[in-house]
Amino acid sequence: MKKTLTSLGMSLLAILFSSIVASSSYAVTITIACGAVGDEFELCKKNVDAWAAETGNEVVMFQSPNLTTDRLGLFQQIFAAKSSEIDVVQIDVIWPGLLGKHFIDLKKYIPTSHINQHFKAIVDNNTDSKGRVLAVPFFTDAGILYYRKDLLEKHGHQPPQTWEDLTRIAKDILSKESPNNSRLVGFVFQGKPYEGLTCDALEWIDSYNGGSIIDEATGEVTVNNPNAAAALKMAASWIGTISPKGVLNYAEEDARGVFQSGNAIFMRNWPYAWALGNNPDSPIKGKIGVAPLPKGGANGKHTGTLGGWNMSVSKYSKHPKEAADLVRYLTTKQIQIQRAVDGAYNPTIGDAYQAPEIEAANPFMVTLYDTFTNAVARPSKLTGRKYNKVSSKFWNAVHSVLSGKETAEESLARLEKDLNRIKGKRGW
Ligand code: GLC
Numbered sequence: 073m074k075k076t077l078t079s080l081g082m083s084l085l086a087i088l089f090s091s092i093v094a095s096s097s098y099a100v101t102i103t104i105a106c107g108a109v110g111d112e113f114e115l116c117k118k119n120v121d122a123w124a125a126e127t128g129n130e131v132v133m134f135q136s137p138n139l140t141t142d143r144l145g146l147f148q149q150i151f152a153a154k155s156s157e158i159d160v161v162q163i164d165v166i167w168p169g170l171l172g173k174h175f176i177d178l179k180k181y182i183p184t185s186h187i188n189q190h191f192k193a194i195v196d197n198n199t200d201s202k203g204r205v206l207a208v209p210f211f212t213d214a215g216i217l218y219y220r221k222d223l224l225e226k227h228g229h230q231p232p233q234t235w236e237d238l239t240r241i242a243k244d245i246l247s248k249e250s251p252n253n254s255r256l257v258g259f260v261f262q263g264k265p266y267e268g269l270t271c272d273a274l275e276w277i278d279s280y281n282g283g284s285i286i287d288e289a290t291g292e293v294t295v296n297n298p299n300a301a302a303a304l305k306m307a308a309s310w311i312g313t314i315s316p317k318g319v320l321n322y323a324e325e326d327a328r329g330v331f332q333s334g335n336a337i338f339m340r341n342w343p344y345a346w347a348l349g350n351n352p353d354s355p356i357k358g359k360i361g362v363a364p365l366p367k368g369g370a371n372g373k374h375t376g377t378l379g380g381w382n383m384s385v386s387k388y389s390k391h392p393k394e395a396a397d398l399v400r401y402l403t404t405k406q407i408q409i410q411r412a413v414d415g416a417y418n419p420t421i422g423d424a425y426q427a428p429e430i431e432a433a434n435p436f437m438v439t440l441y442d443t444f445t446n447a448v449a450r451p452s453k454l455t456g457r458k459y460n461k462v463s464s465k466f467w468n469a470v471h472s473v474l475s476g477k478e479t480a481e482e483s484l485a486r487l488e489k490d491l492n493r494i495k496g497k498r499g500w
Contacts, residue, residue, distance in 0.1 A: 163207055165194070168207060168452075169453065175387060194209040194382070198382055209382050214342075232338075234372065235366045239258075241337075242337050245258070260331055271377040286500075302369075304470060
């Protein structure tokens with residue numbers, strides 16, 4: 073009897089002990105919201121699963137909407153409700169001012185030496201006025217020009233230096249190739265009214281030396297100027313000529329779909345489209361050229377809008393320590409190199425570009441290094457919580473010119489008034 077009681081006591085102790093271990097151990101469940109464009113979700117999952125296996129934690133992949141604008145709307149709702157539904161969230165480079173108040177200071181959990189390996193400009197962008205690091209860089213981006221190397225060579229053209237060149241070359245190749253492929257179009261880009269159009273239109277305007285909507289130094293609204301109008305007129309002239317009317321409703325993946333199926337000569341997109349376009353099953357594998365985006369006329373400049381994504385931890389997470397460890401893990405140099413090779417995601421750690429496998433997989437990351445490091449920023453730091461209002465006024469104004477509802481001058485004059493109203497008397 074005594075023996076039975078002793079062994080019963082021992083088993084109870086063992087059960088008690090193991091449940092204490094389980095509850096105080098690392099076995100927590102973290103939910104992460106990664107990106108969802110192209111192969112992004114799958115690539116992110118691969119690394120997330122590796123972290124889960126290494127640490128014994130479980131990770132749930134949140135299904136994010138495809139467009140950054142839709143994602144922002146959803147996350148604003150979730151965080152406004154102080155919901156702990158998402159622990160780790162991949163945030164757009166333009167979001168620190170919009171969502172930052174919902175994130176923890178990652179310096180508390182991640183060594184500064186890890187954070188400071190990343191490009192300073194991006195780390196600064198992710199740091200608030202109180203010095204809190206709200207996100208660690210995951211990958212960077214800039215708009216680039218994709219072209220069909222085979223078609224340009226066949227018809228004796230060099231990659232375009234100016235938008236005028238691009239228009240002329242597209243028209244020439246279309247006139248010669250249309251009999252072989254009636255679905256061929258000249259140029260696809262992001263023309264849908266959303267954040268992607270803000271990126272494309274900022275490139276057109278900056279390439280014509282028309283500024284970057286708002287002057288970062290003075291806070292003045294500068295977008296209503298003749299160079300910006302010339303840029304929008306040029307873009308409007310493409311609709312229904314070298315670009316299909318449908319482009320007015322294209323996001324990144326719509327443009328890539330047309331280009332990758334062999335039906336576009338030129339495409340504006342982000343670097344990720346390179347990896348997918350060169351996949352073994354891609355009809356245009358090996359036929360893709362990449363160049364900086366064209367200049368706005370001979371006196372213009374090559375430019376690309378700065379994009380990119382970062383990893384943050386929600387203030388409402390029940391497991392900030394583990395969530396921050398996942399952020400640290402996903403933002404190491406080794407994973408950045410792997411993601412560059414597998415998915416053409418540009419590293420945010422300068423040293424990573426020295427890895428020979430990066431140049432082998434993505435030669436443009438090295439040849440266009442300046443395009444990435446000198447990209448033009450959207451005015452998100454300056455306008456902070458008002459950025460999305462600013463951007464949506466801008467993309468709608470551009471869309472109305474592209475669709476022929478207003479002239480560039482009318483639209484820019486109205487936009488200037490709208491932006492000044494958003495700015496208000498007290499400024500940004
Ligand atoms: C890309 C960029 C991001 C930008 C978005 C627009 O994802 O990285 O910064 O806001 O495209 O669609």
